[in-house]
Amino acid sequence: xxxxxxxxxxxxxxxxxxxxxxxVLNATTQEIADEAGVNRALIHYxxxxxxxxxxxxxxxIVTAKKNRKRAILLAEVPFRQxxxxxxxxxxxxxxxxxxxxxxxxxxxxxxPEKVNLFCFKDKLRSSELIKDQLEAEIRKGAxxxxxxxxxxxxxxxxxxxxxxAKNVIRNVHGMSDSTYHQFLLExxxxxxxxxxxxxx
Amino acid sequence: xxxxxxxxxxxxxxxxxxxxxxxVLNATTQEIADEAGVNRALIHYxxxxxxxxxxxxxxxIVTAKKNRKRAILLAEVPFRQxxxxxxxxxxxxxxxxxxxxxxxxxxxxxxPEKVNLFCFKDKLRSSELIKDQLEAEIRKGAxxxxxxxxxxxxxxxxxxxxxxAKNVIRNVHGMSDSTYHQFLLExxxxxxxxxxxxxx
Amino acid sequence: xxxxxxxxxxxxxxxxxxxxxxxVLNATTQEIADEAGVNRALIHYxxxxxxxxxxxxxxxIVTAKKNRKRAILLAEVPFRQxxxxxxxxxxxxxxxxxxxxxxxxxxxxxxPEKVNLFCFKDKLRSSELIKDQLEAEIRKGAxxxxxxxxxxxxxxxxxxxxxxAKNVIRNVHGMSDSTYHQFLLExxxxxxxxxxxxxx
Amino acid sequence: xxxxxxxxxxxxxxxxxxxxxxxVLNATTQEIADEAGVNRALIHYxxxxxxxxxxxxxxxIVTAKKNRKRAILLAEVPFRQxxxxxxxxxxxxxxxxxxxxxxxxxxxxxxPEKVNLFCFKDKLRSSELIKDQLEAEIRKGAxxxxxxxxxxxxxxxxxxxxxxAKNVIRNVHGMSDSTYHQFLLExxxxxxxxxxxxxx
DNA sequence: TATGAATGAGTGTTCATTCAT
DNA sequence: GATGAATGAACACTCATTCAT
Numbered sequence: 001x002x003x004x005x006x007x008x009x010x011x012x013x014x015x016x017x018x019x020x021x022x023x024v025l026n027a028t029t030q031e032i033a034d035e036a037g038v039n040r041a042l043i044h045y046x047x048x049x050x051x052x053x054x055x056x057x058x059x060x061i062v063t064a065k066k067n068r069k070r071a072i073l074l075a076e077v078p079f080r081q082x083x084x085x086x087x088x089x090x091x092x093x094x095x096x097x098x099x100x101x102x103x104x105x106x107x108x109x110x111x112p113e114k115v116n117l118f119c120f121k122d123k124l125r126s127s128e129l130i131k132d133q134l135e136a137e138i139r140k141g142a143x144x145x146x147x148x149x150x151x152x153x154x155x156x157x158x159x160x161x162x163x164x165a166k167n168v169i170r171n172v173h174g175m176s177d178s179t180y181h182q183f184l185l186e187x188x189x190x191x192x193x194x195x196x197x198x199x200x
Numbered sequence: 201x202x203x204x205x206x207x208x209x210x211x212x213x214x215x216x217x218x219x220x221x222x223x224v225l226n227a228t229t230q231e232i233a234d235e236a237g238v239n240r241a242l243i244h245y246x247x248x249x250x251x252x253x254x255x256x257x258x259x260x261i262v263t264a265k266k267n268r269k270r271a272i273l274l275a276e277v278p279f280r281q282x283x284x285x286x287x288x289x290x291x292x293x294x295x296x297x298x299x300x301x302x303x304x305x306x307x308x309x310x311x312p313e314k315v316n317l318f319c320f321k322d323k324l325r326s327s328e329l330i331k332d333q334l335e336a337e338i339r340k341g342a343x344x345x346x347x348x349x350x351x352x353x354x355x356x357x358x359x360x361x362x363x364x365a366k367n368v369i370r371n372v373h374g375m376s377d378s379t380y381h382q383f384l385l386e387x388x389x390x391x392x393x394x395x396x397x398x399x400x
Numbered sequence: 401x402x403x404x405x406x407x408x409x410x411x412x413x414x415x416x417x418x419x420x421x422x423x424v425l426n427a428t429t430q431e432i433a434d435e436a437g438v439n440r441a442l443i444h445y446x447x448x449x450x451x452x453x454x455x456x457x458x459x460x461i462v463t464a465k466k467n468r469k470r471a472i473l474l475a476e477v478p479f480r481q482x483x484x485x486x487x488x489x490x491x492x493x494x495x496x497x498x499x500x501x502x503x504x505x506x507x508x509x510x511x512p513e514k515v516n517l518f519c520f521k522d523k524l525r526s527s528e529l530i531k532d533q534l535e536a537e538i539r540k541g542a543x544x545x546x547x548x549x550x551x552x553x554x555x556x557x558x559x560x561x562x563x564x565a566k567n568v569i570r571n572v573h574g575m576s577d578s579t580y581h582q583f584l585l586e587x588x589x590x591x592x593x594x595x596x597x598x599x600x
Numbered sequence: 601x602x603x604x605x606x607x608x609x610x611x612x613x614x615x616x617x618x619x620x621x622x623x624v625l626n627a628t629t630q631e632i633a634d635e636a637g638v639n640r641a642l643i644h645y646x647x648x649x650x651x652x653x654x655x656x657x658x659x660x661i662v663t664a665k666k667n668r669k670r671a672i673l674l675a676e677v678p679f680r681q682x683x684x685x686x687x688x689x690x691x692x693x694x695x696x697x698x699x700x701x702x703x704x705x706x707x708x709x710x711x712p713e714k715v716n717l718f719c720f721k722d723k724l725r726s727s728e729l730i731k732d733q734l735e736a737e738i739r740k741g742a743x744x745x746x747x748x749x750x751x752x753x754x755x756x757x758x759x760x761x762x763x764x765a766k767n768v769i770r771n772v773h774g775m776s777d778s779t780y781h782q783f784l785l786e787x788x789x790x791x792x793x794x795x796x797x798x799x800x
Numbered sequence: 801t802a803t804g805a806a807t808g809a810g811t812g813t814t815c816a817t818t819c820a821t
Numbered sequence: 822g823a824t825g826a827a828t829g830a831a832c833a834c835t836c837a838t839t840c841a842t
Contacts, residue, residue, distance in 0.1 A: 007806090022309075023306070023309030024309070024310065025306055025309070025310075026226065028831085028832065028833085029832080029834085030832085038806080038807095039806060039808080040807090040833090040834095041806075041807060041808080041834085041835080041836090042806065042807080043833095043834095044833080044834060044835075045804095045805075045806075045807095046805095049834075050832095050833065050834090051833095099309060101365070102306060102309070104368060105302055105364050105365055105367075106306065108367035108371075109223040109225075109367060110223070112367055115367050115368065115370075115371045116371065125372060125373060125374070126372065127372075144393055146390065146393070146394070149373050150383075150386065150390045152373075153362055154358055154390070154394055156365075157357045157360075157361035157362060158353075158354055158357045158358065161356065161357035161360060162353050162357060164305050164361075164364070165356075167305075167308035167309065167312055167315050168305065168308055168315065169353065171308075171315045172325060172326065173327055173349050173352075174325070186350065187350065190354070191354075193344055193346070194346070197397055207822080207823090228814085228816080229815075229816060229817085230815080230816095238823085238824095239823060239824050239825080240824090241818085241825080242822080243816095244816080244818080245822075245823075245824095249817075250815095250816060251816095407827090422709070423706070423709030424710060425706055425709070425710075428810085428812080429812060429813085430810085430811080430812095438827080439827060439828050439829080440812090440813095440828090441813085441815090441827080441828060442826080442828080443812095444813060444814075445825095445826075445828095448813095449812075449813075450813090451812095499709060502706060502709070502764075504765075504768060505765055505767075505768065506625065506702060506706065508767035508771075509623040509625075509702070510625075512767055515767050515770075515771045525772060525774070526772065527772075527773055544793055546790065546793070549783065550786070550787070550790045552773075553758075553761070553762055554791075554794055556765075557757045557758045557760075557761035557762060558753075558754055558757045558758065560757075560765075561753075561760060561761040562753050562757060564764070565701075565705055565756075565760075567708035567709065567712055567715045568704060568708055568715065569753065570715075571708075571715045572726065572727075573752075583749065583750075590746065590750045590754070591754075593744055593746070594746070594754055594794060594795070607801080607802090628835085628836065628837080629836075629837060629838085630836080630837095638803095639802065639803050639804080640837090640838095641804080641839085641840090642803080643837095644837080644839080645801075645802075645803095648838095649837075650836095650837060651837095
């Protein structure tokens with residue numbers, strides 16, 4: 001049907017766009033089929049059920065995110081640079097799939113027992129990955145005393161929330177589409193400055 | 201039905217609880233009726249449609265929020281105190297209606313044309329309300345240079361995201377219910393410290 | 401809608417006609433709704449699910465049958481008269497709901513675990529109800545030696561099968577509708593004579 | 601696929617097993633294909649449609665049955681022996697395809713116009729085949745007066761019904777699988793004795 | 801001859817909404 | 822005001838069937 005036969009992949013990618021880019025969090029199978037340009041029944045042919053498709057999408061997208069994030073946090077680079085990389089990746093990812101975080105939030109609200117599916121499954125928490133480096137920086141006076149948990153939550157909040165709340169922010173602050181985009185690009189430096197006492 | 205004639209109010213309040221406190225973002229009219237202890241058809245008698253009821257709920261809850269926030273930002277108190285009050289109110293509100301922000305985000309994604317409904321309708325933006333005071337503080341060196349928009353977005357992000365992402369945060373950082381609650385309480389000081397370079 | 405408000409009863413009766421009289425053993429909810437002259441959704445309004453409706457129908461019809469049959473077998477009448485009554489009831493019931501037996505058979509084939517639903521739930525088996533009387537008759541020479549089980553199975557077979565196989569019998573023996581009906585009426589005496597060696 | 605080219609035959613045989621032996625009367629084309637170990641589309645390649653396949657199965661199975669039955673009824677043997685042979689064949693056939701009769705009954709109920717398909721197509725009715733011999737026996741006093749039609753219906757009823765109603769009978773009379781099987785074996789003599797006045 | 805991919809029609813079910821009372 | 826009954830539109834899902842290869 002579509003181009004060269006990888007219909008299954010096409011459906012998955014189009015569904016990701018619908019769910020995570022366009023924010024249609026409760027898209028119907030018909031909407032997914034329309035987006036992919038295929039018959040509705042094909043979704044069941046390839047994925048058996050809407051729920052199974054969604055689990056697959058999340059599995060893929062969360063695993064990819066987890067791997068990227070861990071690679072960044074485990075890299076042998078100075079702490080400030082590491083955090084800068086983290087922000088950059090979060091914003092980049094957020095621009096591609098702005099509603100992914102919202103989706104995860106909504107799903108974990110509805111099905112708290114599925115939270116493991118959406119989150120890092122391994123023992124290594126992000127807050128523990130940076131704990132030592134963070135404490136060293138604090139001792140050096142590069143930033144004020146703060147626990148690793150609060151530091152990570154601050155970081156993630158300032159990265160993700162502006163993506164989640166795109167429409168609200170644009171409206172409240174009267175931003176055009178390009179102004180909002182420019183605003184997001186500025187945030188990398190802003191977040192860094194806000195987290196660290198002494199700007200470069 | 202319930203007491204005398206405030207049935208309309210009862211439905212609204214119970215619906216708010218269902219939507220914004222219990223997080224049943226796609227509650228059916230039957231679920232709303234059950235929560236309010238009334239017949240399903242009454243919801244249409246009073247509110248014409250499910251959608252219209254929801255618009256009303258948001259109108260009310262957002263207006264209340266807006267009024268509280270403006271009162272806080274317009275009060276004649278030192279800047280740092282003003283921001284502290286803002287955080288306190290956000291966390292308090294967030295504990296009462298944890299799913300309100302998530303609801304707004306989801307709805308504005310699905311119906312961007314409704315964004316005005318959910319947002320401050322007047323001309324006075326929060327960022328403008330604090331602009332002068334913020335710049336004065338920056339000149340005093342109380343905090344590093346930052347635009348009012350970024351400052352407000354940082355503030356709102358660090359307040360709201362941890363409420364939105366409750367289940368994710370609890371899972372990722374392995375927090376019990378009470379540990380999470382304690383964590384939230386700590387955030388008032390943490391956010392203040394993070395926003396202002398030089399802690400008192 | 402239909403006549404005087406007992407829509408729920410109308411649906412049940414029309415469904416019985418469809419299932420057990422017309423023999424549409426796998427009637428869809430649409431067919432049931434059409435038969436009853438109501439909207440398809442009403443079936444779920446009153447009975448929640450197709451399966452639940454069918455369980456109700458069977459419960460009703462099987463309980464009624466069981467009660468009638470037990471009353472007949474427990475009555476204080478001579479054995480031959482008792483069996484005559486049994487046959488009469490079976491043929492009468494069979495004329496009203498010819499496919500009930502077939503339905504029970506098909507359902508017990510598909511869901512052997514539901515067999516209890518369709519059968520007599522109490523301990524009193526029909527074969528035990530007649531055992532003593534039957535043995536007395538055999539001793540009297542009214543009929544040749546036979547176990548109660550085989551006697552009952554013979555009886556039920558000769559009553560039910562001609563109803564079940566109506567269309568086959570009509571075709572094989574070239575019967576018109578009225579000829580078939582006449583044939584059924586004759587069977588009461590035929591079955592009695594066949595079971596009892598020495599006719600009165 | 602299976603061996604060489606008798607795929608068509610394999611499908612038919614496996615379908616017979618599924619429908620008439622296992623009692624899956626509404627088996628899907630996928631189930632048929634699985635049973636035969638072939639691709640689902642092959643069923644349409646060979647048989648055009650599910651319905652056409654089923655018509656073929658019945659054609660075959662009914663023709664075979666008809667031929668066996670006619671050979672039995674036309675054989676030059678004493679009447680009682682002839683009927684004994686008929687019973688034996690019916691029980692044997694019933695043990696091989698217990699759900700065939702049920703299937704025929706259900707299908708003729710839903711599609712009365714197809715009844716010819718399921719029945720003997722020739723003019724020679726079974727009741728006519730035995731008429732002369734039966735009347736001779738009656739004159740001899742070997743059995744009480746009865747029409748050929750009623751005699752045949754009695755015979756067929758007592759043979760087929762216990763097979764059809766297997767699960768019901770087992771439940772009502774509390775029979776284990778082997779007890780039921782033993783019960784069926786006994787029926788040959790029981791039916792003969794019931795039909796004929798003077799047992800051998 | 802055989803198969804994976806694709807589809808239209810239909811299934812049971814849910815739900816917001818309407819209406820008569 | 823308030824309610825039980827009724828309905829149309831939609832939903833996820835199934836299935837027989839077709840088609841290109």
